[in-house]
Structure formats: C-alpha cells, structure tokens
Amino acid sequence: MPTKTLQIPTPDGRADAFAAFPDDNERHPGVLMYADGFGIRPALREMARELAGHGYYVLVPNSFYRHGPAPLVELPEHIGEEARPAILAQLMPLIEAHTAEHVLRDADAYLGFLAARPEVGAGPVAVTGYCIGGLYAMRTAAAHPEQVAAVAAFHGPVGVDGPGLFSGLTAQVHLGHAEGDLTPEALGELNRALDAAGVDHTSEIYSGTVHGFTMSDTDAFSASGLKRHWERLLPLLDRTLTGH
Numbered sequence: 001m002p003t004k005t006l007q008i009p010t011p012d013g014r015a016d017a018f019a020a021f022p023d024d025n026e027r028h029p030g031v032l033m034y035a036d037g038f039g040i041r042p043a044l045r046e047m048a049r050e051l052a053g054h055g056y057y058v059l060v061p062n063s064f065y066r067h068g069p070a071p072l073v074e075l076p077e078h079i080g081e082e083a084r085p086a087i088l089a090q091l092m093p094l095i096e097a098h099t100a101e102h103v104l105r106d107a108d109a110y111l112g113f114l115a116a117r118p119e120v121g122a123g124p125v126a127v128t129g130y131c132i133g134g135l136y137a138m139r140t141a142a143a144h145p146e147q148v149a150a151v152a153a154f155h156g157p158v159g160v161d162g163p164g165l166f167s168g169l170t171a172q173v174h175l176g177h178a179e180g181d182l183t184p185e186a187l188g189e190l191n192r193a194l195d196a197a198g199v200d201h202t203s204e205i206y207s208g209t210v211h212g213f214t215m216s217d218t219d220a221f222s223a224s225g226l227k228r229h230w231e232r233l234l235p236l237l238d239r240t241l242t243g244h
Contacts, residue, residue, distance in 0.1 A: 034133030
C-alpha cells in the first residue's frame with residue numbers, strides 16, 4: 001500500500017502529513033485520521049495502510065506542526081510504562097497549546113486538501129481519531145456537518161467539551177471507550193447526551209481494555225480491542241461512504 005509524505009497549507013503554516021491509499025489509479029472516499037498524542041510514527045502508518053487497503057484515501061496530519069515536524073519528541077520503538085511519563089511530560093505542553101480554535105482552523109485545511117486531491121472521490125468523508133485525536137475528530141465532524149458523514153473516536157476524551165458539541169453532529173458516530181477510562185455510569189450519561197442531541201451513534205466500553213488499547217507500540221495495546229475497533233470502524237465507513 002503506497003504512502004506519500006505531504007505538506008498541507010494552513011492559516012498558520014504548513015502541516016506535515018502522510019497519506020496511504022490504494023495503488024489502482026482510481027478515486028476513493030477520503031478519511032481524515034487524527035493520531036493520538038504520541039503522533040505520527042510507524043504504528044500509525046501501519047494503521048493507515050491497513051485502512052487504505054479497504055479502499056480509502058487516508059490522510060494523517062501532524063496535529064502539532066506549529067512546533068515542528070513529526071516526530072516532535074524522540075520515541076522508542078515500544079513505548080513502555082517506564083518511558084511514558086517522561087514522554088508525556090514533553091508532549092503535554094504541545095497538547096495544551098493545541099486549542100479548539102487551532103483544531104478547527106486546521107480541520108478546514110485538512111478537509112479542503114482532501115476535497116482537492118485527484119485520488120479522492122467526490123462525496124462525503126469520514127474522520128477517525130485516537131486518544132486526544134478522538135476529540136479532534138468529534139470537533140471536526142461537528143464543525144463540518146455538510147462534509148463529514150461518519151466519525152469514530154477510540155479511547156478519546158470526547159465528552160470534555162460538554163454536550164453542546166454533540167448538537168452540531170449529523171454524522172453517524174461510533175465511540176469505543178477503554179474500560180479503564182469510563183465507568184458504566186459515565187457511559188450512560190454520555191449516551192443520554194448523545195440521544196438528547198439526536199445523534200445516530202453507537203457508544204460502548206471495550207471490555208478488558210485500558211487507555212491507548214489500539215496502539216500496538218505501547219503497553220496499553222489489546223489485540224482484541226484493536227480487532228473490535230476494526231469490526232466497528234469498517235462497517236461504519238462502508239455504510240456511510242460507499243453506501244453498502
């Protein structure tokens with residue numbers, strides 16, 4: 001599955017990014033994928049290539065490009081629990097500096113870039129995100145109801161903006177929560193807020209998982225959790241982007 005390194009013009013500079021897509025000279029539906037806080041690295045490239053193999057043009061931007069190109073901090077091949085605190089200490093200021101305003105300005109640029117790509121077919125796109133990228137995905141979908149037909153977020157803090165965020169959603173939504181992140185009571189409260197906003201959604205706790213369970217290069221990884229993520233994500237995209 002080919003990948004291409006890209007530079008995306010934004011109001012604040014140029015975001016480095018990469019795209020994965022089928023090598024068949026055809027146009028495919030676009031998917032904007034937001035990385036977790038650790039950013040673009042081999043594990044994310046692998047996930048994007050796998051998704052592209054199902055017939056999508058997958059764009060993965062460096063959300064923190066204002067601070068430099070990815071990788072912004074040195075990452076080991078495996079991000080173990082011993083290394084995690086020091087890495088997060090370096091990343092948290094970048095995450096905190098990436099305001100909701102920045103997310104939305106960038107989302108405009110990323111979706112515009114997708115719409116202009118010759119490899120991307122006409123029609124709606126999907127947005128997916130992991131960890132903090134799940135929140136970015138939800139904000140993007142709410143701000144672009146005319147373009148985004150589906151949004152999925154995995155082990156993401158999707159409720160931190162409050163229920164007002166959900167009122168802008170017209171996309172079909174899937175939220176896959178880590179068991180370590182959300183109690184059943186909190187899940188019920190979140191799902192009631194989604195219902196009240198009229199959001200077409202599935203939202204569930206993936207049993208036996210902890211925060212970061214989709215990421216194969218971390219101690220949080222759960223093979224069963226990642227498998228379930230694909231079992232939820234792929235039908236959602238198929239339904240909303242290809243009409244199957």
